[in-house]
Amino acid sequence: MIRSHLLAAGLAARLVAGLAAGLTLAALPAAAQTLPGGPGGQPTDINADQAIEWHQDVKAYVARGNASAKRGETTLYGDVLTAYYREGGPGKGNEVFQITSEGNVRLIGPTQQVYGDKLVYDMDRKVAVVTGKDLKLITPTDVVTARDTLEYYEGQGFAVARGEAVAVRTDRRLRADVLIGQFAKGPDGKTAMNRIDGSGSVVVTTPTDVARSDKLVYSVPDNTAVLLGTVRITRGDNQLNGDAAEMNMATKVNRVIAGPASGGRVKGLLIPGDVQASNSPGTAPAKTR
Template sequence: MKSLFRLLLLLVSTAWAAGITTVASAQTATNSSQEIQIEADDGIEWIRDKTEGSGEYRARGNAHATQGELQVYADELVAYYRAGANDKQQMYRMDALGNVRIVNTDTTAVGDKGVYHMDKQVIVLVGNNLKLTNPKAIITARDSLEYWQVKNIAVARGDALVTQEDKRLQAGVLTAFIQPNISTGKNEVKRIDATKNVHISTPTEIIRGQEGVYEVDRQVATLCGSVKITRGENQLNGECAEVNMKTGRSKLKGGTGRVKGLLIPDSTGN
C-alpha cells in the first residue's frame, strides 16, 4: 500500500525519526490555502538545514502530488521550503523528476522533468517528447512547456506544433488560452497565439507568416507578416491571410501593400 503524506500548507507539526516516514506540513509563500497531498511507494525523506531554517522533502517511487484540481506524477518529487514568519515553513518550489505527468482537469502535459514554482503558480516542463493534450488540441514542443495556473495559459517553445486531425500549425512559440466550456464543464483550448516563423499546413495548402492567431472553435487562423500561400505550383503573397482550417479555404488580404499571385497553368490543358 502506498504511503500517504499530507502537506497541509500550515505549521510544521511532525518530525523525522530514523527509518520512519512521517507526515509534514508547511505554509507556502503564496496566497493559496489548498493543502497538498503526496503519495509515494518508497517513502519520503525530510532533509533539514538548521542554520538557515530551510530544507526539502523527497518522495520516491511512483510519486503523486495533488493540490486542488492540479495533479503531478513522477518517479520522484522534491519539495523545497524556506524559513518564514513565526518560524513557519514556506513551501516555494517542487521538482518532478522522471516520467513527469501534469494533470489539471481535462488538460495533461508530459515531459522528463518539471519544476512547479509555487510563488508564481507556474509549471515548466523540459525534456524529450514534450506534449500537452486537451479535448480541443494536441500541442508538442522541443524546448519547454509552461503552464500558468492563474492565467490558465500554456506556452510551448521551440518548434511548437498544434495538430487537429490532418491540419497542423507550427511556430517558434505557441501560447494556448484555456477556458471552461459552459455546456460541458470541461476546460478547453479556445485560442492559440503563434509567433516566429508561423507555418500552417492543410491537405491542400501551405501558409507561412510571421505571427498568427488561431480560433480553435471556429477553426480559423489569421496570419500576418509577409504571408505566402502555396497550393501546388501556385503561390499568393500578401500582408495578411485568413485560413479556414475546416473548409481548406484561404483569403489573402493586402494590408498596407498589394496582393500578388503566381499562377501556373495546367500544361496538360485540363
C-alpha cells in the first residue's frame, strides 16, 4: 500500500552527506555556496535569501531565509537550515553528523514530497524525524499523514508514522495510532514497501467495508490485511465480530475467525433484504483448535 517512499525523510541522508568544512561566507543577502561532497559524493548546493553563517563556537553552519540544500535530484527547504559538524583529525577536515531544517520544511525528491515544521537527520544513526503540524508525505500513489512524527530508520529498513497515522491509496485507507512500514528489495533490485503493521484503534476502509481491530498486518504484495484483537467488520448494515480476520482487498472476500476470547464462535448481524446481504462480510467461522 505504501511504498518505500513512505517517510521519505530518509533521503535527507543524501543531502547532508556532502556538507564539509571550509564554509567561511560572511552574512550577505542572497548567499549561495557549493560545498564539496564526501568521498565520491556529489556536491551540495546551499542557498539562502538572508545569510549563510559559520558558527565556530557551536561547530555549525547556518543558512537563513528561504534556505535550501540541493544534492542531486533532491532538495531540502526550510526557513533555517543548520548543519552540525565535528572536527576531524589532522588532514581529515570536518565531518557533518546532523542537519536540521526548521520552519516550512519541505523535502522534495523525484517521486516524493514531505512536509512538516522541523526535520532532524542523525547521520550516525541514519535516522530522520519530521515533526510539526500537518505532517504529510505525498507520492504518486499514496498520501500519508500523522499527528506526532514521521520517522525513517534508513539503516534498519523501516519507517514509522505516529499519532492518528493514516495511509490512503485511491479508495483504500489504513488508520492506526502507529503505522510501521517495512521495506524489501524486489526482483528488479528496487526497494519497495513490503509490509505495514498497525497498532491501536485500527480502522481499514474500502469502498464496501469498514473493519476495526486492535492490530493490523498488511501484506503489500498480496494486498491482504490480517486483523487481530476485537475485530468488527461491517458492510452496509451487516456486521461480523471475531478475534481475527483476513481481508483480501483484491478479491473483496473477508474471513472472520473465532478464537478463545469469543468462545470459539463468530458473532454476526445480517439484515434480511439489505442490498448488501448477498455479499455480506466474511465467511463461516474458522474455529481455533
